[in-house]
Amino acid sequence: MPTAHVPVLAGELIELTDPQPGQTIVDCTFGGGGHARLMAGRIGEEGTLIAIDRDPAARERFDEFAAEVPCATRFIGAAFATGLAELAAEGTQADLVYLDLGMSSMQVDTRERGFSYAYDAPLDMRMDTTDDFSAADLVATWDERRIASILREYGEERYARQIARRIVRTRDEHPITTTTELVDVITQAIPTPARFAGGHPAKRSFQAIRIAVNDELREVDDALPLAWDCLRIGGRLAGISFHSLEDRRVKRFLADRAQGCVCPPDFPVCVCGQTPAAELITRRSVVPTPGEIAANPRSRSARLRVARKLHEEDA
Secondary structure: OOOOOOOOOHHHHHHHHOOOOOOEEEEOOOOOOHHHHHHHHHHOOOOEEEEEOOOHHHHHHHHHHHHHOOOEEEEEOOOHHHHHHHHHHHOOOEEEEEEEOOOOHHHHHOHHHOOOOOOOOEOOOOOOOOOOOOHHHHHHHOOHHHHHHHHHHHHOOOOHHHHHHHHHHHHHHOOOOEHHHHHHHHHHHOOHHHHHOOOOOOHHHHHHHHHHHHOHHHHHHHHHHHHHHHEEEEEEEEEEEOOHHHHHHHHHHHHHHHOOOOOOOOOOOOOOOOOOOEEEOOOOOEOOOHHHHHHOHHHOOOEEEEEEEOOOOOO
């Protein structure tokens, strides 16, 4: 059965972004609305919360949310980079933009969505169920080298080549159309000792395929500058990540904007004139407390980073 949605690092997000009455907030990854509900309570009747989500199932959850919260609300049914581009084209300015990256609890717990290696389900993994390309399409059509590449890059899978080879050999015999079939293929490809070390043997491969199917890393790369541009001076950008590939992107983006002079160290005076465009609210990523991890084990890998916009950057 689906579990109740528990927003990760919720207290820390509220504390570090400091939402105030009357502000405009953009929730780029609405999901189950856990973070949004807390934000709505802080900004009150004069505030506005704009939610973005590519998953059609999120719309129904948003409608229930909008009927219960005091603030003005708006929903954009799109991938978050697309939604942010729409807001930028309209000239919308926000006091806070935040992204809770990765898949939501509702997606992984809805068996028929095919995100989890723990359930037997159609091999799907699409965050937007109207998209044409699914995980079954990926394992059926991508060549061995390309499959191995994404398993290695997105899943940091040690046995990427062996798994890719086994996928191609198996699909030549019969289609791989369910999560259980893919788990069996992955397990058979991995040496026996490795099947019992480091968690479920299919975990890294499922992560990699999901990221590839949904083009998640390109989406993050496209969204971060759009989110930054939507911020008013003094506004804050926050990102919650669940694996190193996402976290490195958020960290690098914020660090680049917090950098001042870039002149060579042997220059006697600054000639570049560059001043920091951001103040890092979090010098290091914020992680869940042991208590949160005990209450919600899915929070274990979460990392939160926040920065404040100091001025507009030169074109």
